[in-house]
Amino acid sequence: MTRFRFETSWGAIPTEGGGARFRIWAPSHSAMTLRAEGRGDLPMRQAEGGWFELETDAVPVGGGYRFVLPDGFAIPDPAARAQIGDVHGPSRLVDPKAHVWRTADWKGRPWGETVFYELHTGTFTGKGTFDGVNEKLDYLAELGVTAVELMPVAQFGGNRGWGYDGVLLYAPHPAYGGPERLKALVDAAHERGLMMFLDVVYNHFGPDGSYLHLVAPDFFHPERQTPWGGAIAYEKPPVRDFFIENALYWLEEFRFDGLRLDAIDQIDQDTEEPLLEELALTVRSRITDREIHLTTEDDRNITRLHVRDEAGRIRLYDGEWNDDFHHAAHVMATHESEGYYADYTREHAAKLAKALATGFVFQGEPSVFRDNEPRGEPSAILPPTAFVNFLQNHDQIGNRAFNERLTMLAPGRMLELLTAILLLSPQIPLLFMGEEWAETRSFGFFTDFHGELGDAVREGRRNEFRKWPQFASEENRARIPDPNAETTFTSSRMDWSLRFDTAHARRLDLVKRLLKLRRDEIAPRLAGIGGNAGAWKMLDGDAFLVRWLLGDGSRLSLYANFEQEVCPVPDVPDGRLIFDWRPGADPALREGKLPPLSVAFYLEQGAKALPNA
Structure with missing residues (x-):
């Protein structure tokens, strides 16, 4: 045992x-x-x-x-x-060794096989517990995802919440089942060949239930304020140990396969050895008997944490959540232009192609949304697998005023084209729960705060949208759902019956087929893929060609046309067609014509080199 x-x-x-x-x-x-x-x-x-x-x-x-x-x-x-x-x-007081592991010999899976499925434990099923997630593991394995990523589960104030306001970072939320049921979930996932990832928050503590400022004021820098209070004193060894040990705790005691570090750009480090580097190096040096993967979310578009070593091996972090890909794809699908989408409205197809070929869209260019300040740094040096791409996630849905999923904002055909691009490109793809069947229920921002704190959260949430023209008036802002209302939480639960509806079942079948293609044709060729692996070329209008040199020397080509008209293609495809969303696209492409609203992927064996796309 x-x-x-x-x-x-x-x-x-x-x-x-x-x-x-x-x-x-x-x-x-x-x-x-x-x-x-x-x-x-x-x-x-x-x-x-x-x-x-x-x-x-x-x-x-x-x-x-x-x-x-x-x-x-x-x-x-x-x-x-x-x-x-x-x-x-x-x-x-918990006995950490109470759980007897059935999968003690689990070795994990290579990073290149990763397909994320992000979910919120409380709204994924009607039970809203770790056991509820456990009951759906067979479904997820059959779907074709390989990694379940839980939104944060560290205990926060109240019972309902996203988890990013955790205050007891070592304590799985009792509303979900506590540590015993979380270990059972990880064990069951490994039995089905699924990796388990956990989203962790190391940049702040929530507003309800954190007493560290009383027991250890030295844990913080009161003279350096952040949006959540005094900055954390990461340079002090006991403070560093608190966070580094937390990462090891989840990985070693709960046997998680990896972590997502939330908003690391908000980790204010005033120390010679940055916390993020030490955390990753400690994890890598301690856990050597199985695959462990670390990912980050970072608004700065930096590359230093994800650069591979001279042999192409991962040194610190495997991947970065790539908001640039999302924003370009979202504008392509919806033509929205407010807020940070303003940076992607011009030449949105070219920006999408650039993200697919080289990683970030902003690689030092000025950002209109950020008052024309330069953002990012060159990212083509990173392999495509250093980027986690998505069309939807908890933030991009829940941070909208009315929490609409992309399903409710864009034509179904457009989303199917983008889904094919997401799942067959060499970047690491992520699906948000229910996206596979085009879930229509919203995913709201919900909390469980009361009294003055509840009022402050409600008004703060509504005032976030004051700068948007449609919410300039207090009357319109009052229409934004109250985060503390239980209905905001319950309306965010997934509708599992929807997947049997004809149109939704068709989307689910498409996602299954794409994930099988990824498993059979793409993932086996990603090991060893290097930097500068992609090149892109614009065709007419919103049509483009992207090519990647994969790890086995084969070349993957993507032809995409988001126009309503046929697009001439000077570079006819080489190699074998592995997918075309629009039947008949292949023979037309062979003749130099890319049909309207179409996507096609080709695989050419033994290309050995990547010519200009």
Whole structure:
């Protein structure tokens, strides 16, 4: 029987000889006390470096405990593995080795095989739990995705939320099932050959239930303010350990295959060795017996975290969520031009082609949305697999005023063309839950805050849209759904019956066929793919040609025409047709004519070189 546990420097963990060890960093206090719920208070021993610790059998596994400050105020463990109730109450002592793993020999999957399926545990099924997700794993495996990515599950205030306002970063939310059911979910996913990824937030803590500022004011820099309060003092070893150990905790104790680090551009690092680099290098050096993958979200369009080494191996992070691809594709599909979409309205087809061939759209060019400040850096040096592309995700739906999915904003034919491009291009694709059958239900921004905080979140959400012309009036802003209303949450649940409707079943069948093609024709050729692997050329109007040199030396060609007219093609395709969305596109292309609203992919073996597209 195989069990896993990760030894943290923060928090509570049972000891081998019975009892448990409790540890907390409180450098501003001269004394700390452990409260064993129902059994009284025990003074903690002061150790070097601002730590307090105690080993005792006063708290049984499953029992509650809190830390008590010198003034008598009791707080939950900032590194609790579980809570008995909400974020303000007692923490629960967990035995990390209680789960017996059935898939202890799981070795993971190569990065090139990754197809992400992003989901929110609370709205993916009617149950809204880890067990509810577990019940759908067979469906996901049959669909053809290879990696389930959970939106953050660290406990936050209330029961409903996206998870990006977590305050107890080691504690899986009890509303979802807690640590026991999360381990069971990961184990079951591995039994089906599915990787499991977790979205983690290391740039701030949520507004309800974080007590670190009381127990350890030195955890923050009050003189450097961020949108969420004082900046985190990442340069201090106990603070760095809190986050690096958190990553290792999810990867080693819960056996996750990878992490997505949210909004790393908001991690304010004032240190000689940046946290992000140390975190990745620590993960890579410790976990060497299976595949581990790390991805980032970063608005800056930087490349240094994703550059491969001289042998083409991943050194730090595998991939970056590529908003540029999304924005260009979204404008192509909807012709929206407000907000950050303004940067993509001109030559949107060329921007989409550029993203497909070289990674980012903005590689140092001025951004209108950012007051003409230059954004990004050259990204063609990265392999295509360094980019995670998507047409939809939680942000791009939930951050809209009325939370519409792309299904409700663009013609179905346009979305099918873009879906084919997403799933057959060599970048790592991501689907958002329900996208595979063109789900029509919204995915709202929802929270579970009350009182003054609830009012502030509601008004803050509505005021975010004040700059948009249609929400200039207070009356129109009042129409924006209240994040704290339970209906905003319940209306975001997926409608699983919709996939049987004729039109939606047809979309689902298309996605399955595309994912099978990716598995059979594309993924096996991605190992070893290098930088400068893509080239692009505009044809007439909104038509373009993109070519990639794949890892096995074969060449993949994409012909795309988003015009309503036939487009002449001077470079007729070589190689074997592997997909055309519009039947009859292949013979027309062989004659130098690309039909209107069509996409076709060709694979040429042994190309060895990448001529200009």
